Amino acid sequence: MNNITDLTQRPPRSMRTRLGGYALLPRMLDKGRAEIAGKNGEYHYNCPLDQRILEYLGVDAEALRKELAAGKGDGEILEWIRSNQKNKHTDAEIEAWSDAAGKRVPEGESIEFFNEIRTATAPHRSDITTWADLLDVDDYVTFGGKA
Structure with a gap:
């Protein structure tokens, strides 16, 4: 299987990376492939972040996992998603959703969780304000970078 992503050696793609215009999608695919291969490290497929895009697409996580497992x-x-998604969107809607996903900030109960990760990863970085910022710096630090 040549699509294996070893997330014990490097992080998944940034949530800002897009496939078919969709932010989050490449990251979720990396995590799914790695989990199938037993190389997901601390990353989890179908986490709450993945569930956001799965819900937006109207795609079942397990059905998508089977497609990933097929290599x-x-x-x-992307072709499979377009053929099987329950929620169809225009290119403009996809772009707007992806832009919003990249700018999403913690709210409600997630603020404390966000701040715990930021404090542990980049305590002196007040510029880390979105989930995309946090995931990028957390991935970087996890694999030896300095925040």
Whole structure:
């Protein structure tokens, strides 16, 4: 299987990376492939972040996991999603959703969790304000970078 992502050696793609215009999608695919291969490290497929895009697409996590397990590449997965998604969106809607996903800030109960991770990862970085910022710096620090 040549699509294995070893997340014990490097992080998944940034949630800002897009596939078919969708933010979050490449990251979720990396985590799914790694989990199937037993190389997911601390990353989890179908986490709450993944569930956001799965809900937006109207795609079942387990059905998508089966496609990943079949060894399909990103282009094949995107084609499968477009054929199987319950929620169809225009390119403009996808772009707006992806832009909003990249700017999402913690709210409600997630603020404390966000701040715990930021404090542990980058305590002196007040510029870390969105989930995308936090995931990027957390991934970087997890694999030896300095915040």
